[in-house]
Amino acid sequence: MAGAKEIRTKIASIKSTQKITKAMQMVAASKMRKAQERMSASRPYAEKMLQVISHLAKATPEYRHSFMATERELKRVGYIVVSSDRGLCGGLNSNLLRRLVIDVKERQAAGIEPVFCAIGSKALGFFKRFGGQLLGQATHLGDKPHIEDLIGTVKVMLDAYEAKEIDAIFIVGNEFVNTMTQRPLIRQLVPIAGEARDPMPYHWDYIYEPDARTVLDALLTRYLESLVYQAVVENSACEQAARMVAMKSASDNAGNLIGELQLVYNKARQAAITQEISEIVSGAAAV
Amino acid sequence: MAMTVRVDIVSAEGAIHSGPATMVYATAEMGEVGIAPRHTAFISRLKPGDVRVENEQGEQEHFYVSGGMLEVQPNVVTVLADTAIRARDLDEAAALEAKRRAEDALAGQTAKFEYAKAQVELAEAVAQLRAIEKLRKMKGR
Numbered sequence: 001m002a003g004a005k006e007i008r009t010k011i012a013s014i015k016s017t018q019k020i021t022k023a024m025q026m027v028a029a030s031k032m033r034k035a036q037e038r039m040s041a042s043r044p045y046a047e048k049m050l051q052v053i054s055h056l057a058k059a060t061p062e063y064r065h066s067f068m069a070t071e072r073e074l075k076r077v078g079y080i081v082v083s084s085d086r087g088l089c090g091g092l093n094s095n096l097l098r099r100l101v102i103d104v105k106e107r108q109a110a111g112i113e114p115v116f117c118a119i120g121s122k123a124l125g126f127f128k129r130f131g132g133q134l135l136g137q138a139t140h141l142g143d144k145p146h147i148e149d150l151i152g153t154v155k156v157m158l159d160a161y162e163a164k165e166i167d168a169i170f171i172v173g174n175e176f177v178n179t180m181t182q183r184p185l186i187r188q189l190v191p192i193a194g195e196a197r198d199p200m201p202y203h204w205d206y207i208y209e210p211d212a213r214t215v216l217d218a219l220l221t222r223y224l225e226s227l228v229y230q231a232v233v234e235n236s237a238c239e240q241a242a243r244m245v246a247m248k249s250a251s252d253n254a255g256n257l258i259g260e261l262q263l264v265y266n267k268a269r270q271a272a273i274t275q276e277i278s279e280i281v282s283g284a285a286a287v
Numbered sequence: 288m289a290m291t292v293r294v295d296i297v298s299a300e301g302a303i304h305s306g307p308a309t310m311v312y313a314t315a316e317m318g319e320v321g322i323a324p325r326h327t328a329f330i331s332r333l334k335p336g337d338v339r340v341e342n343e344q345g346e347q348e349h350f351y352v353s354g355g356m357l358e359v360q361p362n363v364v365t366v367l368a369d370t371a372i373r374a375r376d377l378d379e380a381a382a383l384e385a386k387r388r389a390e391d392a393l394a395g396q397t398a399k400f401e402y403a404k405a406q407v408e409l410a411e412a413v414a415q416l417r418a419i420e421k422l423r424k425m426k427g428r
Contacts, residue, residue, distance in 0.1 A: 038300070038301070041300065041301035041302060042299055042300060042301065044295070044297050044302055045297045045298060045299045045367060046299075048295075048297060048358070048365055048367060049367060052330070052356075052358055117385075117389075118389070134389045135386065135389060136382070136385035136386050136388070136389045137385060137388050137389040138385060138388070139388075146300070146370065147299045147300060147370050148370065148381070151378060151381045151382075152378075152380075152381030152382045152383070152384050152385030152386075153382075153385040155378055155379075155381060155382035155385070156382045156385050156386055159382060204328060205328065206328045206329055206330040206358075206359075207327065207328065207329045207330070208330055208331070209315055209316055209317050209329070209330070209331035209332070210316060210317060210331075210332075214332065215330055215331070215332065215356070218332055218356065219356060222299075222355075222356070222367070222369070225299070226299040229299050229300075
């Protein structure tokens with residue numbers, strides 16, 4: 001009988017695919033845990049910096065850094081787009097890029113020109129197809145992104161901001177809600193928003209070495225870099241979570257497919273046996 | 288019991304150290320500083336070098352930092368450590384590198400020699416060597 005062998009090879013190939021997706025699911029699960037740890041590990045640094053920065057801003061009100069809330073008319077805006085390097089993670093990147101396209105279209109309708117910075121090869125590939133002015137890129141950050149891989153990319157954007165080539169910088173990345181949910185999010189990076197303006201309870205100030213301005217400049221750059229780093233780490237946690245879910249449903253689908261094929265195979269085998277018996281019986285009757 | 292100050296050493300990639308200390312030494316921008324408990328509020332940039340934390344038993348712990356910020360308040364000392372070597376020209380090189388990569392990616396070319404990267408690595412190696420040498424001198428005493 002013709003079908004049985006074909007079906008058997010098909011089942012075997014689906015089984016091996018299922019093994020791969022299952023392995024990927026488990027790898028993603030363990031990587032996700034690590035990425036989440038990295039996410040929480042980077043928080044104290046940024047929090048501490050924000051504390052010091054807001055103190056400095058209050059203590060030296062005469063010096064306003066251009067990164068801090070200044071009202072500029074928006075003409076050109078920069079987007080730092082954080083995506084994953086690899087695919088097979090469900091709709092994570094396409095959702096993110098769709099969200100970006102919607103935002104960019106709105107801004108273009110308002111006469112604001114966008115420029116981009118791509119982090120992750122998926123974003124880079126997107127801009128290759130989509131066009132758009134690309135200022136910088138960083139790809140292949142791996143599972144353990146390092147801040148030094150991001151410094152250059154962030155600096156390109158900050159330089160453009162300081163040179164007044166762009167009037168605001170947004171960071172586009174996925175927000176980790178929980179394992180099942182990741183939400184594409186566009187956050188404003190520069191000018192730093194939401195600065196607390198409450199008066200100090202009593203006046204105290206640091207001794208600065210060498211002076212407040214230098215310290216504040218150094219802090220602000222590092223703070224912004226750490227925000228980008230956090231977005232990258234968060235996105236990598238999202239990537240792993242999305243991959244885990246995608247691979248789980250792929251394994252489940254493979255299981256269903258195998259079940260169905262097994263049924264078809266059994267039927268074909270049974271039909272072949274029945275046919276053979278009837279042939280033998282009719283042959284014997286003829287003798 | 289000796290007076291102590293809480294010391295937190297954090298970097299962008301995670302917490303490095305946290306605990307009480309009787310004295311903290313660090314290489315600040317304008318020279319080495321020693322911070323005792325109840326030091327007045329102080330903030331400075333750090334140069335690449337080591338941060339020493341002395342605990343109540345008089346033991347010293349060394350941490351190599353490649354730069355960063357030192358923030359002191361009367362009962363807490365925070366070291367915001369950089370994980371990367373930072374200098375204006377190196378940052379500039381990194382920025383140029385990112386730009387060039389973007390251009391390359393769009394033009395579909397590959398870079399030949401990563402000069403900027405080599406420079407950064409070299410600078411880091413030099414700073415680390417300096418810190419090691421200092422450590423050795425201290426041990427020798």
